[in-house]
Amino acid sequence: xxxxxxxxxxxxxxxxxxxxxxxxxxxxxxxxxxxxxxxxxxxxxxxxxxxxxxxxxxxxxxxxxxxxxxxxxxxxxxxxxxxxxxxxxxxxxxxxxxxxxxxxxxxxxxxxxxxxxxxxxxxxxxxxxxxxxxxxxxxxxxxxxxxxxxxxxxxxxxxxxxxxxxxxxxxxxxxxxxxxxxxxxxxxxxxxxxxxxxxxxxxxxxxxxxxxxxxxxxxxxxxxxxxxxxxxxxxxxxxxxxxxxxxxxxxxxxxxxxxxxxxxxxxxxxxxxxxxxxxxxxxxxxxxxxxxxxxxxxxxxxxxxxxxxxxxxxxxxxxxxxxxxxxxxxxxxxxxxxxxxxxxxxxxxxxxxxxxxxxxxxxxxxxxxxxxxxxxxxxxxxxxxxxxxxxxxxxxxxxxxxxxxxxxxxxxxxxxxxxxxxxxxxxxxxxxxxxxxxxxxxxxx
Ligand code: ADP
Ligand code: MG
Numbered sequence: 001x002x003x004x005x006x007x008x009x010x011x012x013x014x015x016x017x018x019x020x021x022x023x024x025x026x027x028x029x030x031x032x033x034x035x036x037x038x039x040x041x042x043x044x045x046x047x048x049x050x051x052x053x054x055x056x057x058x059x060x061x062x063x064x065x066x067x068x069x070x071x072x073x074x075x076x077x078x079x080x081x082x083x084x085x086x087x088x089x090x091x092x093x094x095x096x097x098x099x100x101x102x103x104x105x106x107x108x109x110x111x112x113x114x115x116x117x118x119x120x121x122x123x124x125x126x127x128x129x130x131x132x133x134x135x136x137x138x139x140x141x142x143x144x145x146x147x148x149x150x151x152x153x154x155x156x157x158x159x160x161x162x163x164x165x166x167x168x169x170x171x172x173x174x175x176x177x178x179x180x181x182x183x184x185x186x187x188x189x190x191x192x193x194x195x196x197x198x199x200x201x202x203x204x205x206x207x208x209x210x211x212x213x214x215x216x217x218x219x220x221x222x223x224x225x226x227x228x229x230x231x232x233x234x235x236x237x238x239x240x241x242x243x244x245x246x247x248x249x250x251x252x253x254x255x256x257x258x259x260x261x262x263x264x265x266x267x268x269x270x271x272x273x274x275x276x277x278x279x280x281x282x283x284x285x286x287x288x289x290x291x292x293x294x295x296x297x298x299x300x301x302x303x304x305x306x307x308x309x310x311x312x313x314x315x316x317x318x319x320x321x322x323x324x325x326x327x328x329x330x331x332x333x334x335x336x337x338x339x340x341x342x343x344x345x346x347x348x349x350x351x352x353x354x355x356x357x358x359x360x361x362x363x364x365x366x367x368x369x370x371x372x373x374x375x376x377x378x379x380x381x382x383x384x385x386x387x388x389x390x391x392x393x394x395x396x397x398x399x400x401x402x403x404x405x406x407x408x409x410x411x412x413x414x415x416x417x418x419x420x421x422x423x424x425x426x427x428x429x430x431x432x433x434x435x436x437x438x439x440x441x442x443x444x445x
Contacts, residue, residue: 002042002075004107004182008189011036014068022061030057034065037084038108042077044069049087057081086172105186105202106176113160119285121278124154127269131158134240135165142266144231144241148248149271150397152310155244158271159210162242166208176206180216184223191222203230210242214263219254228259235262251399253412279304279314286318293322299337307341307348317341352395352443354388354406360443361388364435373408386418387436393419395443 019027030053037047046065048054058081066079115135120128127147134145147155163175178186190199203209209230217223234241245252248270249263274282283304287295295318307314324340325332338345358372365384372385385407392403393415400412407415426433 002039002073004039006073007039007044008036010069010072013072014065017068018061018065021064031061031065034081035087037082040108042075044076044079045082046079047082047084047087049083049085051083054081054083086174105178105206107178107182109160109163109177110157113157114164115161117285118154118157118161119278119281121275121281123272123274123278124149124158127158127271130267130269131162132165134242135162135169138170140238140240143235143238144243144263144266146243146245146249146263146266146268147271148245148268150273150310151246152312153271153274154311155246155271156212159212159242159244163208163210173207174205175208175210176203177210177212179212180214180223180227183211183227184217184220187223187226200226200230200233204233204237206234206239208240208242209234210244212244214243214245215247215252217255218252221256224256224259228256228262231259231262241266247399247402251401253400274308274311274314276304279307279311282311282314283318286315290322293325293332295321295332296334298334299332302334302337303341306345309348309351313344313348317344320344354392354396354398354403357391357395357443358388358406360439361391364439373406375408386422387439389415389418390422391436391439391443395440 015032018031022031033053034046034048034057037045039045048057062081065081069076069079115128115132118128127149130142130145131147133141147158149155159177163177166173166175187196187199190196211227214227217227231241243263249255249260249268252260280300283295283300287293287300299321303314303317307317321332321337321340325336330336359369361384362369362372365380365387367381367384371381372388374381376382389403389407392398392406393400396403398406400415404410404412404415422432422436426436
């Protein structure tokens with residue numbers, strides 16, 4: 001599959017070729033004004049600001065442009081030219097700037113990720129309401145909106161839904177949606193090509209900036225710095241910012257204090273773990289959308305009951321069932337579900353919590369559960385406590401600060417220390433490594 005980065009790079013190469021072949025005049029007046037609008041499934045869409053330009057380019061260079069793209073990459077199935085009037089008014093700018101205009105910074109939006117496909121329940125209603133509010137409001141009432149929650153719980157879906165809705169209401173508002181990873185990629189690329197001014201200008205001309213999975217820039221200092229400045233510039237101009245993260249700003253490690261505090265300025269909303277009713281609602285909606293298969297009610301209930309990890313897995317399970325039933329030509333049943341989803345069901349059984357770990361470890365070493373959070377530092381309790389911290393880090397998806405809080409409000413550096421200490425010790429001390437193996441096994445089963 002073609003990644004977004006490689007498409008941007010290919011587009012650079014196509015442009016360079018065109019410049020050489022057509023010459024500077026034609027390039028600067030015509031071809032250089034094309035910009036990359038979107039791509040998906042190997043379909044490239046190039047945009048230009050006027051019909052006049054399109055009508056000139058299409059018969060003369062249309063085929064050549066297609067051949068160049070396909071020459072660079074066989075996976076490209078089509079290249080289409082469209083007129084996008086939003087680009088007009090910029091045609092006085094240098095052709096260079098336009099190739100990466102603000103609209104092409106935005107990643108493509110998934111057409112399935114809209115509000116009407118987003119099922120609301122107690123775990124996500126607060127965030128969903130904030131998201132709808134932002135999409136409906138003409139002005140900025142809170143800034144930023146931070147949506148956080150574990151993987152597969154609907155953060156990206158909601159962000160796309162906001163973008164679709166804003167675009168639908170006002171086509172002229174420039175909505176830029178991209179992952180933090182892509183933000184970083186663009187930034188590093190701009191640095192390399194000494195185009196940071198253009199980079200800044202492009203991002204700062206967005207009306208709504210959405211950065212998905214912002215935790216990615218944790219620890220990436222220069223990218224973080226740049227994001228911080230972009231953030232401030234946009235907030236100053238009263239532009240809307242929406243950010244998602246896999247944990248709360250307070251729990252983001254490797255984020256500068258000033259950025260963390262900015263992130264808390266607006267509304268911070270969590271998407272919690274799903275409830276049974278929400279899972280049921282989602283499965284019902286998804287199975288109503290299925291054209292050629294029907295899923296019996298008892299199977300839907302079974303899945304909602306068993307697959308609790310996240311919505312992506314839930315969807316994946318449903319897809320697998322349908323695919324399997326089509327393949328073998330038999331309707332979906334409870335038996336087939338149990339059979340086909342064997343591995344998934346097992347993985348969902350194994351969800352260990354910090355509390356369970358503390359209990360098991362305390363039992364194992366014969367200390368009191370309360371010692372897990374007590375300040376006592378005697379070796380007899382401190383070592384088991386460290387082991388429990390270590391296992392919490394390994395077996396749950398909790399962050400270091402969260403783990404620390406569960407151990408009597410200890411600092412995240414204490415947890416970090418415990419993790420590396422146990423790591424070291426278990427290499428030297430085979431008794432300890434056996435203890436850990438055993439504990440893991442009992443926790444897993
Ligand atoms: P995240 O970005 O939080 O990891 P996604 O937004 O990618 O999660 O969601 C994973 C999948 O679950 C997507 O296919 C999405 O459409 C679906 N999904 C998540 N939440 C909901 C919901 N409330 N209603 C319907 N589908 C949902
Ligand atoms: Mg996501």
